[in-house]
Amino acid sequence: MRPTAPLILLVAAAVAAGTLTGCGSGSGSDKDTVKVAFIKDTNAKVTVRDDYIRLVARQFEKNNPGKKVRLIPIQASENDYYAKIQQMMRSPRTAPDLVYEDTFLVNSDIKAGLLRPLDAQVKSWADWRQFEPAAKAAARGQDGKTYGVPDGTDTRGLWFNKKIFRRAGLPANWRPRTWDEVLAAARTIKKKVPGVIPLNVFTGKGAGEAAVMQGFEMLLYGTGRDPLYDPAAKKWVTGSKGFRDSLTFIDTVYKEGLGPEVSDALSPNIQTNVAAELLPEEKLAIDLDGSWLGQQWQKTGGGNPWPQWSTTLGQAPFPTRHGGPPGTVSLAGGWTWSVPQRAQQPDLAWKLIQTFQSKANALEWCVRGAQISVRKDVATDPRYLKSVPGIGFFTSLVKVSRFRPALPEYPKVAAAIGEAMEAVTADDSSPAEAAKDYDEGLGSIVDGRTVARP
Amino acid sequence: MTGTVAGARTAARARTPRAVPVRTRLLRWSPLLPATVLLLLFLAGPIAYCVYLAFTDTQLTGQESASFVGLANFRHAFGDPGFRNAVVLTLVFTVVSSILGQNTLGLALAGLMRRASRPVRVLTGAVVITAWVLPEIVAGFLLYTFFERRGTLNAVLSWLHLPTQNWLFTLPILAVSFANVWRGTAFSMLIYSAALSDIPPEVTESAEVDGAGGLRRLWHITLPMIRRSIGTNLMLNTLQTLSVFGLIWAMTRGGPGNRSQTLPVFMYDQAFLKSLIGYGTAVALLLLLVGAVFAAGWLRLMREEV
Numbered sequence: 001m002r003p004t005a006p007l008i009l010l011v012a013a014a015v016a017a018g019t020l021t022g023c024g025s026g027s028g029s030d031k032d033t034v035k036v037a038f039i040k041d042t043n044a045k046v047t048v049r050d051d052y053i054r055l056v057a058r059q060f061e062k063n064n065p066g067k068k069v070r071l072i073p074i075q076a077s078e079n080d081y082y083a084k085i086q087q088m089m090r091s092p093r094t095a096p097d098l099v100y101e102d103t104f105l106v107n108s109d110i111k112a113g114l115l116r117p118l119d120a121q122v123k124s125w126a127d128w129r130q131f132e133p134a135a136k137a138a139a140r141g142q143d144g145k146t147y148g149v150p151d152g153t154d155t156r157g158l159w160f161n162k163k164i165f166r167r168a169g170l171p172a173n174w175r176p177r178t179w180d181e182v183l184a185a186a187r188t189i190k191k192k193v194p195g196v197i198p199l200n201v202f203t204g205k206g207a208g209e210a211a212v213m214q215g216f217e218m219l220l221y222g223t224g225r226d227p228l229y230d231p232a233a234k235k236w237v238t239g240s241k242g243f244r245d246s247l248t249f250i251d252t253v254y255k256e257g258l259g260p261e262v263s264d265a266l267s268p269n270i271q272t273n274v275a276a277e278l279l280p281e282e283k284l285a286i287d288l289d290g291s292w293l294g295q296q297w298q299k300t301g302g303g304n305p306w307p308q309w310s311t312t313l314g315q316a317p318f319p320t321r322h323g324g325p326p327g328t329v330s331l332a333g334g335w336t337w338s339v340p341q342r343a344q345q346p347d348l349a350w351k352l353i354q355t356f357q358s359k360a361n362a363l364e365w366c367v368r369g370a371q372i373s374v375r376k377d378v379a380t381d382p383r384y385l386k387s388v389p390g391i392g393f394f395t396s397l398v399k400v401s402r403f404r405p406a407l408p409e410y411p412k413v414a415a416a417i418g419e420a421m422e423a424v425t426a427d428d429s430s431p432a433e434a435a436k437d438y439d440e441g442l443g444s445i446v447d448g449r450t451v452a453r454p
Numbered sequence: 455m456t457g458t459v460a461g462a463r464t465a466a467r468a469r470t471p472r473a474v475p476v477r478t479r480l481l482r483w484s485p486l487l488p489a490t491v492l493l494l495l496f497l498a499g500p501i502a503y504c505v506y507l508a509f510t511d512t513q514l515t516g517q518e519s520a521s522f523v524g525l526a527n528f529r530h531a532f533g534d535p536g537f538r539n540a541v542v543l544t545l546v547f548t549v550v551s552s553i554l555g556q557n558t559l560g561l562a563l564a565g566l567m568r569r570a571s572r573p574v575r576v577l578t579g580a581v582v583i584t585a586w587v588l589p590e591i592v593a594g595f596l597l598y599t600f601f602e603r604r605g606t607l608n609a610v611l612s613w614l615h616l617p618t619q620n621w622l623f624t625l626p627i628l629a630v631s632f633a634n635v636w637r638g639t640a641f642s643m644l645i646y647s648a649a650l651s652d653i654p655p656e657v658t659e660s661a662e663v664d665g666a667g668g669l670r671r672l673w674h675i676t677l678p679m680i681r682r683s684i685g686t687n688l689m690l691n692t693l694q695t696l697s698v699f700g701l702i703w704a705m706t707r708g709g710p711g712n713r714s715q716t717l718p719v720f721m722y723d724q725a726f727l728k729s730l731i732g733y734g735t736a737v738a739l740l741l742l743l744v745g746a747v748f749a750a751g752w753l754r755l756m757r758e759e760v
Contacts, residue, residue, distance in 0.1 A: 422711055
């Protein structure tokens with residue numbers, strides 16, 4: 001090596017470093033401003049949440065003269081949103097005072113010390129008694145403290161287009177009792193109504209948690225008790241037949257051409273596609289999706305209003321694998337308002353949470369956002385019960401709804417499930433191979449706390 | 455007399471560097487101080503922090519406190535099929551799009567344009583450079599709509615009665631490589647245009663008189679004479695291609711599966727989507743290493759004398 005060689009290598013590394021790195025900047029805060037970070041729909045036309053939050057913010061500013069609310073809408077897919085708020089919450093310079101957290105992630109962020117316990121505040125808050133016990137537990141950490149106030153929940157089921165069903169000779173009050181009956185209906189539609197996508201089940205990494213929860217877990221939780229995590233043994237389940245069967249269902253849907261084009265199904269925009277195009281344009285017959293779907297077809301939805309949806313679309317609960325008890329499956333999720341550990345104005349933030357969750361505002365959100373109420377007083381309000389067609393149906397699913405394992409490692413397990421789904425959908429692996437890869441990856445994600453349940 | 459004075463002055467000037475007191479020397483450095491501080495703060499700082507993170511198990515979420523784990527992240531990387539897949543794809547992407555694509559096409563365009571008439575030259579130059587000045591994300595979306603299932607390419611193919619396919623799905627790594635060629639060729643073309651115009655016409659003419667054909671002239675005259683430009687161009691091209699993220703992210707997100715997941719996309723996936731910041735930064739350092747190896751190779755190419 002010539003004496004200049006190390007220098008050249010150093011220069012080379014520096015040049016490489018210069019082109020391969022980047023940096024960002026933070027923002028300050030002042031005493032009278034409360035900063036609120038929340039997710040904005042990737043479809044810029046859909047402003048349900050933005051409009052509602054702006055409404056509440058104006059009300060807050062009016063009731064608290066001199067105080068200002070700064071909104072930080074983050075327009076991103078869910079996965080990117082999670083990463084962004086986590087980065088913001090790591091530094092006091094960028095942490096918002098109030099953050100909208102998915103219950104999917106909240107336990108992971110609690111464990112990371114990113115959020116502030118709110119026990120003292122909720123104890124002296126009269127309205128807290130109105131919250132359903134299950135909802136109160138949504139943002140409870142492993143330490144038993146409460147880290148967030150939920151603003152609603154959601155359930156999942158089958159949406160189907162009654163007009164397409166009539167053309168295919170299927171009943172308007174369709175109630176499939178097994179997975180096979182769902183597939184049979186899809187096959188009938190494929191044969192009798194060409195040009196229509198028979199069945200959409202979200203899959204792959206692009207759709208993120210939507211694929212894992214609306215797609216995979218709706219299947220998996222219909223295959224038996226505690227199919228993902230065994231709370232008694234405190235271990236994650238591997239090698240189960242239910243897991244392979246669920247992947248096989250996905251495989252069947254996409255291999256038989258019952259679902260959307262594989263490339264569309266794996267695209268990160270599939271959720272927007274389904275809600276903004278495929279369903280309103282009546283190009284999709286059956287959609288396994290969430291209770292909130294109607295929100296953007298409302299007048300307040302901001303999207304293209306589709307008033308006929310309430311008569312065109314029917315809803316059916318999703319069945320268990322072979323129709324075994326309890327017969328139907330639903331998963332419940334939802335979002336909470338939380339205060340970051342490094343928030344600069346935690347007291348103002350709590351005041352703002354109270355404004356968000358006053359009875360009137362909570363009702364407003366449930367009506368606008370097609371949310372399932374978590375407050376007992378809202379749930380019995382006539383305006384809520386009449387708000388969105390189908391709300392009674394989805395509220396009735398709360399009884400059978402299951403919750404995802406509320407554990408810090410869940411997001412990583414979910415990512416592994418998303419990868420298994422993507423591998424099967426893209427035809428890179430067979431269901432058995434993908435399940436095996438998942439089992440192997442799971443061990444390192446949860447530090448070996450797994451239990452085989454063949 | 456004058457001679458002596460001049461001699462003394464020369465001697466004084468020769469002594470100057472050693473004679474200057476420390477304070478003056480520091481003063482002379484002072485104009486460089488802000489730049490040096492900024493560089494240390496904003497370039498060396500983040501890199502040092504990145505190096506530190508790479509040896510910890512820091513996560514974005516789901517972890518109480520991070521701890522030092524030594525080389526565990528690097529060991530994990532070498533045993534990780536996802537990482538190995540990303541390295542292979544990165545090499546394919548770099549070789550196909552940068553070395554074969556941008557570099558060769560840029561040279562060819564530069565050579566052809568020297569002979570072309572002025573209007574052709576202006577028009578070609580404008581088109582190629584437009585692709586280059588477009589922001590990366592805009593180029594990404596343009597090429598997404600070009601390759602997409604219902605996109606321009608398939609429309610043209612079906613008009614010609616040729617079979618169509620979903621390019622982003624069947625050949626994702628080639629589609630993104632093509633996109634990078636489309637976007638980056640202008641840069642090579644500019645460098646080579648400058649280099650070619652530096653070749654003295656006498657050399658080419660005398661070779662022609664000696665009876666050398668086009669190919670032989672290219673191999674024996676042109677290429678050796680622009681060797682340094684080739685080295686510079688290859689180095690800048692490769693480093694830029696290694697760090698391409700936005701283009702691939704916009705077109706395929708590394709998918710389907712992980713069939714177009716190059717190292718930058720893999721790094722982002724691990725660090726921000728899987729929240730494994732420590733592992734992600736370790737991968738970033740390895741990417742830096744790959745870049746440095748390429749750069750050292752090209753520097754060597756530039757140094758050798760003919």
